Amino acid sequence: MADFLGTDANPSLDGILYPSVQGSEGKLNVVLFHKAARVQALDIPKGAEISADLYVETEDGLEIDYSVWEEVPPESPSATSNRDPLDAREPEDYNGRVPTLRLNISSLRVHRVNHIMFHTESHTVRRHRFEKRGAEF
Known part of the structure; x- marks a missing residue:
């Protein structure tokens, strides 16, 4: 499904928003599709x-x-790159996606999750067994 939405949807989609189960009502999560999730190199x-x-x-x-x-x-003095931007790249360097994300290294933070609480609803499962009967024509 995500592959279809990320490649064949019309209009073109970069990602989707969906309701979060971790937060209270009204909170959303986001998923970016591969094409829109390239991070600019530092x-x-x-x-x-x-x-x-x-x-x-x-x-x-x-x-x-x-x-x-x-x-x-x-x-x-030779620290500046003399590489011609038109030179072919090495295969391991190539990535045709445009960078869409950038790290703000002056504001990076680590959030350790110390506790998670789930609010759940319990529902019974009913089970039924019956004998097959042939069609009566």
């Missing part, structure tokens, strides 16, 4: 090494501390 210098930490050790033990570290090589 501008990270060639040769940079990226690492991430989830915790920091203190005298009281481990404490949550989400951090990303970028170790970049020293700038050199």
